[in-house]
Amino acid sequence: MNDYSESLLVHFRRSEALKQEALGYPALDLNPRQICDLELLLNRAFYPLDGYLDQDDYQSVLERMRLSDNTVWPMPVCLDVPEKIGAALKPGDKLALNDQEGFLLAILTISGIWQPDKQKEAAAVFGTDDAALHPGVKDLYENVNSWYVGGTLAGISFPIHYDFKEIRLSPAESHRRFSLNGWRHVLGFHTDAYLHCAHKEMIMKAAREAGANIFLQPVAGLKHPGNLDHYTHVRCYQEFIKKFPKNMISLGLLPLANRWAGPREALWQAIIKRNFGCSHFLVADDHGDPFASQLHRKNFYAAGEAQKLVRQYEEETGIKMVAEEKMVYVEDKAQYVPLHEVREDMKVKTISSGELQRRLENGLDIPDWFSYPEVVTELRRAFPPRSKQGFTIFITGLSGSGKSTLAKVLMVKFLEMRDRPVTLLDGDIVRKNLSSELTFSREHRHLNITRIGFVASEITKNGGIALCAPIAPYEESRQANRELISKCGGYIEVYMATPLEVCEQRDRKGLYAKARAGKIPGFTGVSDPYTPPSNPEITIDTSEMTPAEAAQEVLLYLEEQGYIR
Numbered sequence: 001m002n003d004y005s006e007s008l009l010v011h012f013r014r015s016e017a018l019k020q021e022a023l024g025y026p027a028l029d030l031n032p033r034q035i036c037d038l039e040l041l042l043n044r045a046f047y048p049l050d051g052y053l054d055q056d057d058y059q060s061v062l063e064r065m066r067l068s069d070n071t072v073w074p075m076p077v078c079l080d081v082p083e084k085i086g087a088a089l090k091p092g093d094k095l096a097l098n099d100q101e102g103f104l105l106a107i108l109t110i111s112g113i114w115q116p117d118k119q120k121e122a123a124a125v126f127g128t129d130d131a132a133l134h135p136g137v138k139d140l141y142e143n144v145n146s147w148y149v150g151g152t153l154a155g156i157s158f159p160i161h162y163d164f165k166e167i168r169l170s171p172a173e174s175h176r177r178f179s180l181n182g183w184r185h186v187l188g189f190h191t192d193a194y195l196h197c198a199h200k201e202m203i204m205k206a207a208r209e210a211g212a213n214i215f216l217q218p219v220a221g222l223k224h225p226g227n228l229d230h231y232t233h234v235r236c237y238q239e240f241i242k243k244f245p246k247n248m249i250s251l252g253l254l255p256l257a258n259r260w261a262g263p264r265e266a267l268w269q270a271i272i273k274r275n276f277g278c279s280h281f282l283v284a285d286d287h288g289d290p291f292a293s294q295l296h297r298k299n300f301y302a303a304g305e306a307q308k309l310v311r312q313y314e315e316e317t318g319i320k321m322v323a324e325e326k327m328v329y330v331e332d333k334a335q336y337v338p339l340h341e342v343r344e345d346m347k348v349k350t351i352s353s354g355e356l357q358r359r360l361e362n363g364l365d366i367p368d369w370f371s372y373p374e375v376v377t378e379l380r381r382a383f384p385p386r387s388k389q390g391f392t393i394f395i396t397g398l399s400g401s402g403k404s405t406l407a408k409v410l411m412v413k414f415l416e417m418r419d420r421p422v423t424l425l426d427g428d429i430v431r432k433n434l435s436s437e438l439t440f441s442r443e444h445r446h447l448n449i450t451r452i453g454f455v456a457s458e459i460t461k462n463g464g465i466a467l468c469a470p471i472a473p474y475e476e477s478r479q480a481n482r483e484l485i486s487k488c489g490g491y492i493e494v495y496m497a498t499p500l501e502v503c504e505q506r507d508r509k510g511l512y513a514k515a516r517a518g519k520i521p522g523f524t525g526v527s528d529p530y531t532p533p534s535n536p537e538i539t540i541d542t543s544e545m546t547p548a549e550a551a552q553e554v555l556l557y558l559e560e561q562g563y564i565r
Contacts, residue, residue: 025107026088027096028081033143035099035159036257037077038106040272042155043170045254047275052079054112054150062124065264072271072316074264076121078148079108086147089113095149099159110151118144125261127301134300135290136260159255164234169252174215175277181247185212187280187322188273192219192258193293194233194379195240196371201327201336203282204244210280210322214249216241217276219256232382239374252276260290262301263309267317270310274319283307284324295352329369361386362562386562390420390460390489393554394481396472396533397496398525399511400503402542402550403427406496407469409551417564420465425452427470440522446477453481461488473530490563494554495536500525502543 030038040046048071057067058076065074079097081089089095095108119129122137131138161168169177178186187207207214218237220230234253241249256272259265265288270281286292287306289299310321327336331347342348351359351370359366363385366376393410395403404426414422430452431438438444449472456466466485472478478493485491503525504512515523522528538557540550558564 025094025096026085027098027102027104028079028085029098029100029102030105031100033257034079035105036255037079038097038153039159039255041077041153042106042158043172045171045272045275046077047171049073049077051108051111051152052148052150053077055114055148056112058116058148058150062121065267072267072313074271075259075261075268076125078116078150080145081147081149082145083147086113086115086145086149089149095151097153103160104156105159106156107154108149108151109154110149112150114148115146116148125259125264127262134260161255163231164253167234167251167253168220168255169276171275171277174250174252177250178213178215178277181213181250183213185210185280186215186278187212187282188215188217188270188276188278188319189282190217190219190254190269190273192233194236194375196375197369198327198329198336200240200243202325205325205327205338206282206322207248210320212280213247214244215252215273215276215278216249217252217254217273219258220253229382232378235378236375239372239378242374243372258288260288262288263306264288266306267309267313270313270319270321271317274317278319280320280322281310282322282324283310287324293353295354334369357383360384361389363387386490387565388463389563390463390465391492391558391563392456392460392466392468392481392485392490393492393494394456394472394478394485395467395469395494395496396478396536397498398500398503398530399471400506401496401498402540402547403469403471403496405547406494406540406542406550406554407467409547410554411467413551413555414465414467419564420463421459422465422467423455423459425455425466425468425470430470440528442474446474449474449477450480450484453477453484456481457485457488460485460490463489471524471530473524473528475531475534478533490561492538492554492557492561492563493533493536494538494540495533497532497539497541498543499541 041049041051048067053061053076058078060066060068061073061076065072067073089110091110091112093110095110096104097106097108098104118140122129122140126134126136128134128137131141187203187210189203203214216237218233237251241251254272261268266283269288270283273281283306284292285303285307286299286301289301291297291299307321307323314320326339328339328342329335329349330337330342331349349369351366356366358364360379360383395407397403407424407426411422411424414420430448434451434455435448438448449470452468452470456468459466482491482493507513511520511523512526514520515526524530538554540553542550545553555564
């Protein structure tokens with residue numbers, strides 16, 4: 001037996017022994033954010049950490065951006081656990097850490113347990129404790145558990161990935177790749193955006209100035225698997241790197257749970273890139289800002305602060321900051337030039353992210369000067385024009401307002417078109433087949449509507465038409481569905497604004513009469529409220545039009561918006 005085979009056997013026996021040992025420990029199934037953190041702890045991307053921060057290190061990181069031993073580390077990385085688990089643990093205990101399917105990944109030996117002051121953490125990490133001002137603060141308050149545990153880890157297995165395995169490099173693998181390629185200086189580039197011609201020119205300019213090769217390391221999103229956008233991003237990156245000279249650039253995926261903490265985020269990413277073997281790190285003036293990609297939203301952090309912080313710690317972190325320089329296309333020169341070199345007499349051309357989306361939705365031309373044809377082809381596969389997208393029509397209103405009738409007329413019209421598969425999710429049908437165990441409490445009504453939204457999102461994602469016709473009395477339920485389904489395709493909310501007295505006159509089942517007699521408790525419009533939609537795409541009053549006319553209103557809107565032709 002050779003040394004390599006013997007080391008594998010030792011590792012296997014150790015892992016099996018730990019698995020047997022873990023059977024007697026309390027266990028925690030990690031969420032996607034926690035799995036990302038654990039993977040980067042286990043593969044040493046978070047070096048010098050060998051586990052989760054204990055309370056002393058946590059406090060030191062918040063106050064000084066350093067561990068207790070004075071090593072620079074800007075981001076608290078602790079394991080958050082529910083109160084039920086946290087209150088039952090004590091230092092010295094062991095906790096088995098599983099993936100979402102219960103597969104054992106690691107054993108944590110606990111060194112500390114505490115309840116953090118989340119407001120203090122938010123103020124230190126994000127620069128504010130106001131959840132309304134910063135999405136990172138909102139996520140900390142709403143999605144991070146109230147107890148933290150720290151301790152050292154014994155790894156059993158890395159999280160399992162079935163996608164793009166060849167580019168999911170560990171730090172050891174990236175170091176080895178750079179060494180084999182003879183790369184002494186490597187520029188790390190962190191991104192979660194689609195990359196086009198301007199990005200290539202920007203990266204090449206920075207690499208030339210640094211005398212470095214390039215390691216493009218985009219984030220593998222938390223919403224994967226099942227998120228089409230993830231696969232499209234990676235395929236676009238694979239096409240993008242083909243536009244560089246050979247042996248100039250390498251691609252690797254990073255399973256990082258972004259915090260969007262601005263300057264701290266940038267410094268954290270710089271340390272991670274160093275651990276992957278990079279000597280330089282490309283930093284934008286708005287790096288790590290939660291609003292950096294939102295054109296009509298002011299950035300939260302001051303421009304240049306991220307670059308300043310990364311540069312400040314260069315000697316200690318061992319990675320040099322390279323400032324990202326924006327490039328723009330100058331038509332007179334037919335090339336990209338740095339923004340600061342543009343003169344007033346030069347004609348600059350640009351396409352915003354919103355304009356790119358509009359062109360994709362309408363099947364319009366995307367010029368070669370903006371993006372590469374191969375990248376555009378991948379984008380068109382994932383984001384077809386609206387006439388080929390799936391969409392949901394969500395019809396809401398009081399009982400008797402005409403929801404079901406409109407949905408049935410629309411179903412017939414769409415089936416006549418034979419354009420896309422059509423599914424009717426009527427309120428009564430769903431109650432019978434999907435939510436029969438639910439009551440009519442506020443909580444259960446919300447759950448019923450979000451179940452409808454989930455089914456509709458799957459239909460929409462796969463290119464079909466979902467017709468939903470529940471009462472859906474609460475705005476928060478409808479907004480949750482809008483947010484979910486809009487990521488998959490079109491979402492059109494139709495408010496049936498038929499007056500209550502008209503709905504009562506049409507009541508063939510006598511439900512309103514029974515409700516007013518007290519025989520049906522919690523009846524919407526009588527003893528339970530109905531909140532009208534705040535901003536529906538279409539409002540229809542069927543006391544003033546026939547079902548066919550109402551359907552025509554919807555079809556005209558769909559034609560105007562490009563969903564049907």
